[in-house]
Amino acid sequence: MKLSNYILLLFAVATIYSCKSNQGLSVEDQGEVLIEQYCSGDKYFSDKNTFRGNALGESQDQMTAKKKARSNAQAELAKTISSTMKIVGDNYVNSTEFNNKEEVTETFNEMSRTVVDETLNGVVTICEKMTKTSDGKYKCYMALELAAEKLASKYHERLSKDEKIKADYNYEKFKETFEKEMEKLSKGY
Numbered sequence: 246m247k248l249s250n251y252i253l254l255l256f257a258v259a260t261i262y263s264c265k266s267n268q269g270l271s272v273e274d275q276g277e278v279l280i281e282q283y284c285s286g287d288k289y290f291s292d293k294n295t296f297r298g299n300a301l302g303e304s305q306d307q308m309t310a311k312k313k314a315r316s317n318a319q320a321e322l323a324k325t326i327s328s329t330m331k332i333v334g335d336n337y338v339n340s341t342e343f344n345n346k347e348e349v350t351e352t353f354n355e356m357s358r359t360v361v362d363e364t365l366n367g368v369v370t371i372c373e374k375m376t377k378t379s380d381g382k383y384k385c386y387m388a389l390e391l392a393a394e395k396l397a398s399k400y401h402e403r404l405s406k407d408e409k410i411k412a413d414y415n416y417e418k419f420k421e422t423f424e425k426e427m428e429k430l431s432k433g434y
Contacts, residue, residue: 283386284372292431298322299388307383314385330357337422360399
């Protein structure tokens with residue numbers, strides 16, 4: 246019994262000592278390196294007015310690194326837009342009096358894919374940084390954005406032309422649903 250208490254006490258002292266010995270050390274001294282990631286952080290997150298996506302591309306070739314970064318950032322942006330618009334569509338359809346909600350929901354989802362593809366052509370690059378690593382590779386950091394209003398207008402245009410939805414479509418209700426989801430997105434929900 247006493248031997249186990251002694252071992253436990255020895256372990257506790259060793260743990261306390263090792264914690265105190267690391268307190269004065271920097272992150273680098275502890276074997277970690279702080280990395281600055283360009284085109285990232287709070288000002289590059291989506292908010293209630295803007296969808297944003299950021300990414301990194303790496304290659305031996307500078308232009309390939311840039312193309313990879315743009316492609317990855319567009320994919321991130323498309324994923325955010327698609328998931329937001331799926332929620333908007335589901336919530337909008339559920340809050341209305343459409344006769345065949347399942348069919349209308351499917352129409353919204355199909356439209357979402359088309360509108361996202363078309364709208365991604367209008368994205369704006371808000372940050373681009375190029376670095377070269379010690380082993381000669383290029384890294385391109387990129388952030389893109391798309392105005393939420395531009396996307397909402399594109400949806401309105403499509404929804405008002407769709408025969409299945411046209412009769413019951415209410416732009417004000419759609420816009421209200423869209424703005425609620427954008428507010429949630431900006432708060433990180």
